Amino acid sequence: MTTSPPPSSPSPALSMPRWELVGMVAALMALNALAIDVFIPALTEIGEALAVEEANRRQFVISAYVMGFGAAQLFYGTISDRFGRRPVLMFGLAVYVAASALAAYAPNFESLLAIRFIQGVGTAATRVIAVSVVRDTFGGARMASVMSLVMMVFMAVPLIAPNVGQVIILFGNWQSVFWVTGILGAVMAVWSYLRLPETLHPEYRLPLTFSRVSAAFRVVVTTRASFGYSLATALTFAVLFAFINQAEQLFTQTFGMGEMFTLAFSAIALFMALSSFMNSRLVERLGMRRLSHLALSLFLALIMTGLVLAFTLGDSFPVWLFGILMAMLFACFGFTGTNFNALAMDPLGHVAGTASSVLGFMQTFVGGVLGALIGYLYDGTVVPLFIGYLLLALGAVACVAVAEGGRLFGPDDDLSIVPAAVQDAD
Template identity: 65%
Template sequence: MSDLSKNAQTRGMPYWELVTLIACLMALNAAAIDIFIPSLQDIGAALGVDDPNQRQFVITAYILGFGGAQIVYGTLSDRFGRRPILFFGLAIYILASVAAVFSPTFGVLLALRAVQGIGAAATRVIAISVVRDCFGGRRMASVMSLVMMVFMAIPVIAPNIGQAIMLFGSWREVFVAIAVFGLAVTIWSALRLPETLAPEDRRELTFKRTAEAFRIVLTNRVAFGYTVSTALIFGVLFGFINQAEQIYTGVYGLGPIFTVAFSTTAIFMAVASFANSRLVERLGMRRLSHGALIGFMFVAVLHFAVAFAMGGAAPFWFFLIAMTINFGLFGFIGTNFNALAMDPLGHVAGTASSVLGFMQTFGGGLFGAVIGYFYDGTVLPMLFGFIILSTGSLICVYLAEGRLFDAKYDPAPETSVDLEREPAE
C-alpha cells in the first residue's frame, strides 16, 4: 500500500469525500465569478461606472489574476508539497474578499478582485495536482468529471444566491458570503486533506529544474495542443459569463429572474459532466470530446444564422435551447481536454498543472474579455466568437493528434493509488 493510501485511510478520507473536497476547492473559483453576475449593475451604479461593458471587468480582473498566478503555484507545490501552498492561496482569497467589502472606488475593487483571483489560483492548481497524484488515464478523466459535476452545480446555485443577497443587502455582502465559503473550505481541507505528493517526487526549487519542468510541458505536442484548445474553448465560457447579465436583461428583458435562465444552462453542463464520468471509461476521452466539439461548432453556426436572419437575436426559446445544447456539449469538452493535456505529465504534475492552468485560464480570460467587450445589444458578437474559438480549438486538436476520434490512443484506465476503499475501522 502506498504512503498516500495509508495517509488517506489514517485520516479517514474515503474516495467520495476526496472527490467532493476537490470539487469544493474548484467551486471557490466558480462561486467568485458567478455569484457576482446579478450585482454587476449595482456595482457600476455604486462606484460610478457609466459604460455597461466596463462592468464586465469585475469578472475579467478576477479571471486574469486567477489565470496569471497559476504559473507560480505548481512549481512551489512540487517543492514544498500540496498542503502549504493550498493554505497560502486560501488565506489570500479570504483576506482579499474581506478587503473588497470596503472598496471605495472601482479601481480598488478591480485590484482586489485580481488579488482574490491570485489566491484562488492555488486552489485550482492544487486540486488538479492532487487528482493527478492519485489517478491516471481514463480513471483521472472519470474523477475529474465527478469533480466537474459538483463544480458545475455552482453556476446553478451561485447567481441565485447572489440575487437573493441583493434583495436584502448590497454587493458588499456578496463578498462576505464568498469569504465565509472560503473559510469553510479551508477548515475542511486542514482537517481532512492528506499530503498527496510523495517525498521522493519533490523537485528542488532551482532555476534549472524549474526550466526543465516547463520545457517538458511546453514541448509535449499532445499536452501543448490540448492546452491551447482548452484555452480557446474556455474563452467561449468566459465570453458568455461576461455578458450574460446584459443579454438576459438587455436583449431579452428578463429582469432579476434572468438567474433562473442562466441556471438552466448550467444544469445541463452539470448533467453532461456526470454523463461524461459514466461514459469516458467505456468510450474514451477522444471520441467524446472531439464529437462534442464538432457538435458545439454546428449549433453555434446554426444559432448565428438564425440570429442574423432575425436582426440580431433569435427568439428567447430558441436562444435558451441552443445555449443549453452548446454548454451541455461543453461538459464533454473541457474536462476531457484538460485530462488529455495532463496525462503525459504525471512526473511533473504540479508544474504541469500550473503551466496548463495559466495558459488555459489566462488565455481563455483574454478571449472571453474580447468577446464580451464587443457586446452591441445583440447576441451576434458572442456567437461569432463561439464559432471562431471552437474552430480554432478543433484545429489545435488535429495538429496535436494528427487524427480525430481515435480511442485506441486513449490511455488505459488506471489508478495510481487506492482511495476507493473505505478507511479501516
C-alpha cells in the same frame, strides 16, 4: 531517473475516504466558480455604487478576477512541486479570504478591480492543488472519471450561484456578496487543514533549481498532446467566459427578462452539470478521445447554426431559441473540458504541479482574455457573441487536430511517457 507513479500505486490521499476526497476537491474547484458567478447579479449595483457609467466596463469585475486566477497558477504549481500541496493551498485560501474582506471596503471601481485580481491570485491555488491532488492519486481513464465527478459539482455551481447572489442583494448589498465568499473560503481552509493529507510523494518533490524548473516548463510546452489540448481547452473556455461576461446584459437588455435572468442562466448551467455526470459514467467505456471529439464536432455545428440564426432573425431572435442553443452548446463542456484536461495532464504526472499550473494558466488566462474581449464587444445583439464563438471553435478543432497528429476519434492510448528533458535535468 524520475518516473510517473503508476495509477495503481498507493497514495497518501487514499487514507481518507474516496467520496470525501472527491467532495473536497470539488468544493475547492467550486469556490472558484462561485467567486465568478455569484457576482453576475451584482454588476449593475456595483456599477451604480462606484459610478461606472459605461455598462460594458462592469464586466471587468469578472475579468479582473479571471486574470489574477489565471496568471497566479504559474507560480503555485512550481512551488507545490517543491513544498507539497497542503502549504500552498493554505496560503492561497488565506489570500482569498483576506481579499474578500478588503473588497467590501473598496472606495472606487479601480480599487475593486485590483482587489478582485488579488482575490483571483488567492483562489488560483485551489485549482492547481485540486488538479494536482487528483493526478497524484489517479491516472488515465480513472483520473478522467474522478475529474468528471469533480467537474459535475464545479459546473453545478452556476445553477445556484447567480440566484444566491440575487438573494444576497435583495436582503443586503454588493458588499454582502464579498462577505459570503470570504466566509465560504474560511470554511474550506478549516476543512482542508483538518482533513486533506499531503498527496505529493516525497520522491517526486522537485528542487527549485533553474534547470529543473525550466526543464519542467519545457516539457509542458513541448509535449504536443498536452500543449494542443491545453490550447483547445483555453479556446472552449473563452466561449464560457464570454457568455458569463455578457449574461446579465444579454438577458436583461437584449431579451428583457429583468431579474428573472438568473433562472435562465441556471437552466443553461443545468445541462453543463448533467453532461459532466454523463461523461463520468461513459468515459471509461467509450474513451476520452471519442467522447470529447464528438462533443467538439457538435460544439462547432451548434455555433454555426446560432450564427446563421443570428443573422437571419436579427432583433427577432427569440429568447427560448437562444436558451436552447446555449444549453446544448454548454452541454458539450461536460465532454470537452474534463477530457481535454485529462488528456493534457496524463503524460505529465512526473511534473504534475508545474503541469497543472502551466496548463491552468494557458486555459484560464488565455481563455479569460479572449472571453473578456468578446464580452466587451456586446452591442445589444447576439451577433458579436456567435462570431467570436465560431472563431474560437475553429481554433479549438485545429489545436486538437495538431495534438492528435491529424487523427481524431482514436483510442485512449497510454501517453504517460517521462520526457528526457526532466530525466536529465539537474
